[in-house]
Amino acid sequence: MRARTSSFRAFEAILAKDLRVELRTLQSVPAMVLFAVTTFVLFRYGLDRSALSGSLAAGVLLATVLFAAILAINRLFVAERDEGGFDAIRLAPVDGTALLAAKATALVVYLLVLEAIALPVFAVFFLDSWAGLAPLAGVLALADLGLAATGVLVSAIAANSRARDLLVPLVLLPLLVPVMIAAAGASEPLLAAGGPSYGGIAKWLAILALYDVTFLLVGYAVYDFLLED
Amino acid sequence: MKVPSLRAQAVATVAVLAAGFALVFFYAPLDAEGFIQKIFYLHVPLAICSLAGFVVAGIHAIRHLRSGDAVHDARSYVSIHLSVIFGIAVLVTGSIWARAEWGKWWVWDEPTLVSFLIVFLLYATYYPLRYAIEDRERQARYASVFAITAGAFVPLNFLAVRLAEPLIHPRTFSSAGGLPGSMLLTFLVCLAGMALLWLSLVRFELAAKSASARLSRLRRALEGEAYAPPPAGSRIAPGIPSRTASASWMSDPTTPRI
Numbered sequence: 001m002r003a004r005t006s007s008f009r010a011f012e013a014i015l016a017k018d019l020r021v022e023l024r025t026l027q028s029v030p031a032m033v034l035f036a037v038t039t040f041v042l043f044r045y046g047l048d049r050s051a052l053s054g055s056l057a058a059g060v061l062l063a064t065v066l067f068a069a070i071l072a073i074n075r076l077f078v079a080e081r082d083e084g085g086f087d088a089i090r091l092a093p094v095d096g097t098a099l100l101a102a103k104a105t106a107l108v109v110y111l112l113v114l115e116a117i118a119l120p121v122f123a124v125f126f127l128d129s130w131a132g133l134a135p136l137a138g139v140l141a142l143a144d145l146g147l148a149a150t151g152v153l154v155s156a157i158a159a160n161s162r163a164r165d166l167l168v169p170l171v172l173l174p175l176l177v178p179v180m181i182a183a184a185g186a187s188e189p190l191l192a193a194g195g196p197s198y199g200g201i202a203k204w205l206a207i208l209a210l211y212d213v214t215f216l217l218v219g220y221a222v223y224d225f226l227l228e229d
Numbered sequence: 230m231k232v233p234s235l236r237a238q239a240v241a242t243v244a245v246l247a248a249g250f251a252l253v254f255f256y257a258p259l260d261a262e263g264f265i266q267k268i269f270y271l272h273v274p275l276a277i278c279s280l281a282g283f284v285v286a287g288i289h290a291i292r293h294l295r296s297g298d299a300v301h302d303a304r305s306y307v308s309i310h311l312s313v314i315f316g317i318a319v320l321v322t323g324s325i326w327a328r329a330e331w332g333k334w335w336v337w338d339e340p341t342l343v344s345f346l347i348v349f350l351l352y353a354t355y356y357p358l359r360y361a362i363e364d365r366e367r368q369a370r371y372a373s374v375f376a377i378t379a380g381a382f383v384p385l386n387f388l389a390v391r392l393a394e395p396l397i398h399p400r401t402f403s404s405a406g407g408l409p410g411s412m413l414l415t416f417l418v419c420l421a422g423m424a425l426l427w428l429s430l431v432r433f434e435l436a437a438k439s440a441s442a443r444l445s446r447l448r449r450a451l452e453g454e455a456y457a458p459p460p461a462g463s464r465i466a467p468g469i470p471s472r473t474a475s476a477s478w479m480s481d482p483t484t485p486r487i
Binding site: 150153157158160161162163164166167170171174175177178181182185203204207210211214215218221222225226228 | 294347348350351354357358360361362363367370371373374375377378379381382385386388389390392393
């Protein structure tokens with residue numbers, strides 16, 4: 001069996017802990033799902049439409065996912081701060097990025113679960129055909145990586161500050177504008193009224209991938225400074 | 230290279246800016262768009278200096294994280310501070326130009342202005358971020374992390390917004406042949422003036438912070454126990470510490486952390 005580095009074992013342990021805690025306490029994901037479904041209802045009345053397609057559908061879906069993600073990002077590091085998790089990772093002989101990677105992966109898992117439920121609900125509420133949903137799930141997965149990369153950074157900064165719940169949306173939303181632009185650009189043809197089309201999607205996927213790589217690298221570079229006391 | 234004194238630099242700034250404006254009003258030819266086009270000589274140098282200032286702030290932030298010296302944090306803070314102020318001027322002049330060109334105060338299908346708005350909104354969150362963290366050293370560290378992240382964000386943002394919108398922002402540099410010679414000269418002088426203005430304002434603000442930090446240290450030395458520093462949340466700007474004093478003496482250890 002391939003020997004595993006201690007950092008990878010730490011990553012696994014923290015990820016397993018987070019997922020187990022979430023499974024037992026159910027504090028993030030149900031809230032995100034409920035929020036998403038309620039927001040769909042709000043949009044139905046706000047836009048005065050019962051059927052959506054193209055750019056409107058992409059916008060409603062992505063804005064909802066973005067704001068639901070903020071709910072999870074707000075509480076990503078709360079337990080670590082309250083229970084001394086930051087101290088533990090500083091004392092342990094592992095790379096601090098194990099914590100970063102575990103939190104980012106946990107966030108991606110939460111978002112995937114959210115989308116697994118919210119996407120069918122969205123389709124039932126607003127869409128005429130489900131044909132575009134499978135490639136849309138792929139676009140959302142790529143966007144989730146970008147959300148996680150910046151979300152973890154901002155969450156770590158905000159965890160040690162005073163107005164934590166205020167700071168996360170304030171700082172995170174401008175940073176997520178390129179994700180919104182690229183994901184909406186890719187989703188719009190997939191949700192078009194006449195059925196999904198794939199023209200021009202490659203450049204938006206490229207931007208999403210570039211964003212993901214850039215902020216994962218930035219997070220890796222600066223994370224140790226966030227962990228210092 | 231010996232850095233010129235602040236007074237000499239300030240005089241040079243006023244001189245170059247005056248020369249630039251003289252060129253704008255008396256030398257540069259009128260474009261097809263008329264007199265309002267001359268706001269280009271104000272708007273574009275402001276935008277370039279503001280964006281360059283954000284990049285410079287990111288570089289200072291990297292130096293701060295690598296060395297731990299709070300002087301770099303002060304420089305990063307002041308750079309962002311002035312670039313945000315220049316950014317307000319960019320948005321206002323851009324809005325005036327948009328109104329004159331296209332009849333509306335704001336146009337969304339104009340990627341450079343929209344990208345700039347997003348960058349401005351991001352850097353404007355720098356202040357509440359610093360306010361929210363009480364411990365001085367941690368505040369400085371997190372602010373540097375933010376400056377680096379935001380610096381990485383700027384080119385990505387411009388790329389994304391540009392791809393999202395059809396291009397109607399005046400492409401004054403890529404039109405056939407570029408700017409005619411007289412306009413190019415005027416533009417370069419104005420750009421030099423704005424850059425000097427930015428650098429002078431940065432130096433003035435750093436000098437002011439350094440002076441007030443020295444004053445606080447002297448007062449503390451004089452008054453000893455009787456000295457009451459300002460409450461921890463009321464001053465977010467980094468003071469410039471002496472090499473011997475610790476950087477976090479201003480944080481009040483009795484303030485409860487939430």
